[in-house]
Amino acid sequence: MFESENGTGEEKALSPMWEFLGEEFDYRRPKWGDILDAEVVRIDKDAIIVDVGGKTEGVVPSQDLEMLDEEVRASIEVGDRVSVYVLRPESPDGDLIVSVNMARTLEDWQEAERYLEEGKIYEGTITGHNKGGLIVPFGQIRGFVPASQLVNLGGRQSPESRMERLAQMEGEKLQLKVIEVNQHRRRLIFSQRAAMRHLREEQKEKLLEELQEGDIRTGKVSNLCDFGAFVDLGGADGLIHISELSWQRVKHPREVLKTGDEVEVYVLRVDREKKRIGLSLRRLQPDPWTLADEKFYVGQIVKGTITNVVNFGVFARIDEGIEGLIHISELSDEPFDDPREIVHEGDLLPLKILSIDTARQRIALSLKQAPTLEELEGREALAEMVQVEETAPEEAPLPEMEKIAGEVEEVTPEEV
Known part of the structure; x- marks a missing residue:
């Protein structure tokens, strides 16, 4: 009696042929657009050879390598694992043509999407500028920060002054938030304003947790209004109501403070639910x-x-x-x-x-x-005169008068 055509389980486990057939069955020929995990097996002068699995090797052409940063190219070594993007499943020579640059770029777009969805903060370095804003790379992607999304660019400026300021910012690092990702149009837009709002909100939450009534903190006056002064405590603004500015009557906060003043304040109230902080200046002054x-x-x-x-x-x-x-x-x-x-x-x-x-x-x-x-002034003048008379010392005789007085006392009536 013959064994089943498919073989027994024991035969499958022992036969190398079954292992080979299993690998062949599991293997799928790479298609255009696939991103594969590969291992660098050889680095030639004009190409890098990678193993993409399934006993298949891919070729990274020199043109693709030239598109990578010099540091990235220099860091690739035999044995490294890299992501590659399938450009051509089969060239005329039968090679699988892959791209490291394209794989890294697609991964960067996916990472940018995650930053957008999660609201994460990205720290980028400014590498260039144009009249509209700043260029900030995100991996292999060229990101852009519109001038309207910058914090300290200034309001009314001439085009020349704005361009000069943008040029001066090259090389600086910025805290940024991704506000638009459009891979099809190759648009990656950042905002420094949104990042600052996000960071400030985080700082505010942390500060509200730490602050306690009765604390004494140092802050900077950020704004004055009719009803009081706002003080930046380093992440959150607290309000000094006009009644808490001084023990004296104050008509407007500008009588006591000005914007930019550094002040020491007393924490009156902390409302964590409404995210409000009440401060006092006068509580640190003698009553x-x-x-x-x-x-x-x-x-x-x-x-x-x-x-x-x-x-x-x-x-x-x-x-x-x-x-x-x-x-x-x-x-x-x-x-x-x-x-x-x-x-x-x-x-x-x-x-x-x-x-x-x-x-x-x-x-x-x-x-x-x-x-x-x-x-009242007459009374005060009179009181001063009386006080002067009471405290004035007795007039001492002059030396000459003392001498004459002594001589008179020595003359007897008989001598006269």
């Missing part, structure tokens, strides 16, 4: 109210500068960071319709302290119960 009870007392006459006039009264600054309220009823005994008929912002007036509440940071003042400015 003038802590010494108010020692410096002032009820009934004291002080000088105050009018800082704000409202319908119900007037606010006056009597010391750095300390303001009191003159209620409308304490402005004058004479009838009036508007507090502005009595005082104006900037006026320096004598005021009487009616009450002090340091816990609530409130001082009640009176204008009508205080002496006039002339009277």
Whole structure:
């Protein structure tokens, strides 16, 4: 009885013929456009011979090698594994013609697609420029950064100035983000602006995790607006509300800060959900109210500068960071319709302290119960005169007078 035509499993395992047939059956002739993993088996003067598997060798022609960077060409050695792109499955001479350059280029396009999909940051070196922007290679691909996607190029510039600035940037490294990949049109577009936004968002997330209320940080003033100042803490901006700029009344942040100032700030609040940071400048300054009870007392006459006039009264600054309220009823005994008929912002007036509440940071003042400015200045002048008289030393006799006085004492009445 004959064995099955296909043979037994034991025969297949032992027969070299079955192994050979298996390899032949598994082998597929390479087609145009395939990317194969190959091993360098020989390096000739005008070509590189590679083994692509299936006992098939491919030829990398010299023209393809010339398209590679000099460093890449010099680094290829026998035994290295390289990716090759099938240009011609069979030449007239029966050779399999492959390209290292094309394989690397296609792999670079695939890598660029991954960068685009994953939003990864690419660090590239500027190798050239034109009037539209900068040239940045991505492997074998020539990438482009439009001028509009650069961060520090500047706004209104003449074409000559822009070209000069672009030329100066050659050789610099940039953090970039892929914003367009079109292999068919050979377009690879980068953006520095998008990369900076991405990196800043990452830094902000990290900073929000690290920051704690009560921290003291150093930052740079990035912007001023009517309601406060924004400070860059190195990845995220925090806001110093206008009320936290100083213990004194501030009408606009520009009275205290300017853009670019380096400041030390106190972290008031960290809202990780809304990604907001509240800062304070005045919390790092001495609170003038802590010494108010020692410096002032009820009934004291002080000088105050009018800082704000409202319908119900007037606010006056009597010391750095300390303001009191003159209620409308304490402005004058004479009838009036508007507090502005009595005082104006900037006026320096004598005021009487009616009450002090340091816990609530409130001082009640009176204008009508205080002496006039002339009277106060007269009192102060008189007080200075009295103080001078009290502290003046007794007048010592001149040496000549002392001598004469001594001579008079020595003369007796009999001698006279």
